Amino acid sequence: MAEAAKACAKDLPESALVPSEHLKFVNRFEVTRGDACISCGLCASLCPYGVHKRIEGHAKILPPDDRKCIGPSCEVNYFFCVANCPTGSLSVRESETFASMGDPRWTPEMILATWAQAETGRPLSLDHPGNLGASGGGFDKLSFKLPEPVGKVDPADICTAIDLNRRGSGTKIRIPIPIYGGGMSFGSVSVYTMLARAKAARMWGTFTCTGEGGYPEALVPYKDHVITQIATGLFGVREETIQRTRIVEFKYAQGAKPGLGGHLLHDKNTPDVARMREAVPYTSLFSPFPFHSVYSVEDHKKHLDWALSINPRALMAVKVSTPNDVEMVSVGSYYAGAHIVHLDGGYGGTGAAPEIAKKNIAMPIEYAIPKVHRFLAKEGIREQVVLLASGGLRTAMDVAKAIALGADGAVVGTADLVALGCVRCGNCESGRGCPRGIATTDPELEKLTDADWGAGRISNLYNAWRLQWCELLHRLGMSDISQLRGRTDLLRHADKPAKEVGK
Template sequence: MKDAPPHDVPRTEPRQSWTFSNSVNSEIRRAAATGLYDIRGGGSKRQLPHFDDLLFLGASISRYPLEGYREKCGTGVTLGTRYAKRPIELKIPVTIAGMSFGSLSAHAKEALGRGASAAGTSTTTGDGGMTEEERGHSDKLVYQVLPSRYGMNPDDLRRADAIEIVVGQGAKPGGGGMLLGQKITERVAGMRTLPVGIDQRSACRHPDWTGPDDLEIKILEIREITGWEKPIYVKIGGARPYYDTTLAVKAGADVVVLDGMQGGTAATQDVFIEHVGQPILACIRPAVQALQDMGMHREVQLIVSGGIRNGADVAKALALGADAVAIGTAALVALGDNDPVWEEEYRKLGTRAGAYDDWQEGRDPAGITTQDPVLMKHLDPLAGGRRLHNYLSVLTLEAQTIARACGHNHVHNLEPEDLCALTVEAAAMARVPLAGTSWIPGQSGY
């Protein structure tokens, strides 16, 4: 037997298992103690290939840049040009994604409408129907038709400026959402025809159709109800973007909305958010390829969402072939969600600013993801609308700056050739060359 090492020999620093990390072990202990799966809001928190893994190739000699203070760079986009009698004209290529009343407070919905209208863009209802706060303050409002059909009625379909049929969502493709009883007030219950204070779960699929042929019938029904005036969007989660985009277009969609797994949700199982779907970076080019293969690129518009944070993200999505982007989580942050000004209150909830995701509990001190009348007063809709307008303006200016630097007089003239990738994974997903090479992983001929 060997002698034991002397006490003065330094010990190796204990190592934490990467597989069984502190957060993983904490979840195992929580599951063992409760027997319940974890529910939360937000999007995926794992590190994923994203727009940060792409860089623009600004103009020098081979490209001629535009002068930012003298030469214009357009940002407008028209959505619904395929069949709709009244397509939507937006001043900027950034829209507000669907977030429901019930999940959000009435003040938050009003603030979203105010900010979007001031910026010249649209907002979207989300599940649970249309509120007067949002309709009254939204110049352009997209009305979502979800599997739950909560709050849906033909009159509101006609009052909307566009209709979005939600087939899937990036945070939970193939799954439904949740709204816990503490957020189902009399008003929310009345709009959704639900009992007050009782948990509800949204369905994962539409009750009256099972495939693309039925979707085509549903689109035609909605067109008849709305007199063929409104653009019809179809929203899909980022799972099988090539085939889902193809089928949505064949069913008659004017616009396809593609949502990646970084996109948020009001509440669903954590295991869904982290383990189902694909990053938006992996979804854009297959969807664009589907549109190109059908000769429909730019005729059917593509909106992408899931982790859009700044003007560079907007520009990169457009360069990869999107017509516009949608923001959800970023819009809530702009309103004041997870703001350190509420740090003390977040600590009382057992979390901290920047990490708060228990939106389903309705105790948001920022007054955004709550139905509590006292907490709701923490959000001033006018101030929130101004902040959102400012944020949307910055996104647009940043995207314009990048487009000019690449020699383009419209943000839609950005193209994949303006990009390179920092990682092999991003190069393969975005189908642009790895930086410093001409190599696009996975493509033949290299």
């Protein structure tokens, strides 16, 4: 076992520092200096973190640089500036800028923690607040029952790889981490963002996905790590885009807008995007729903066969959302010949979706995974299907919980974007798109994201995640992530207080 694990943990990319000066704008704490300050400079000489700075010759001390402050808990230190200030003009409190960020699903802690992982590649501790959202349900109420750590984990001893084809025949593809990148179309995000994701996917030997907006030429050098998506809009789907890929993904529905088809609002349909989609620039593009050629499992099989006849080596992935009968849909997909069944839960990301659909249509992924996992097992086909989960998986721990609930692995999207500096302001749908240059096709804004820089950050994030999975598996006495699948006995739900901690 250990030998096998060592083999699968070989040749993974190292993390390197990929900082962003931009993303250092916010801290949890805010230091204010009142008018009573006499610029004596005592605080500057005391603070070891460099919050206060006084330049010789200047009449006034500089405003505090509170990004470096460690917060009110500093009061135990002899150098605590607030207590030492002779005029009592300093105060430290929770930052309001920090509180203005994020939302219950992506808390400000989680965004900052993801940025830190993307910058350094260093893992969070498993119980770090950035690993748990505040939405009060689903993953945010589940935690692992962790025994006390015994010794230190050597990541080289732990295998986090998964197979993407568990049927007896066809191409074998194995990815060293149990995640690949979800579809984000050209149009919803910039080509630089797509490139950053594709480069990171190549570094890690995993995949990213074109989304439904066609296959930009810039991605062709990364074709072994790019999934071609065939969605209901069929934008830019051609023989050559299917032939060049190793995995074809049929997108039936998307968790954030199940049953509605893709949305690209008019402003974002720039001439470049329109050319790729063979559409009229600056018109809103609403994809149909569903595939009008698919009204049954038999039709579905025909669909997959059609793609297979164009590219017989490719694996077939089927992306569906989570209705009541999601387990039947999954079984149908298996019998139609899918290698990968990809469930996209209702709380997943999107470039544009009606608010009513995001919250209210179809169930969250946390419910769909065990439902499908058990049903496939009962049907006796669980070992032939690769079940991937997505839709609101934000952290390494979310992925681990999804696996413990019964998935083989996960598909991530929003976390990649947060690594690139997304603050989840939610304004990607219209106008010039993302003001931060991620989910935009505005020729000026898209230049804010450099593909190599972004690839480094996403790669760092994956590294940090892998190290957390290694730590988790080690704590649980496992050496391979596939051992974690379906182990709901290792989870605890926060609805009722923990019993006596057993084994």
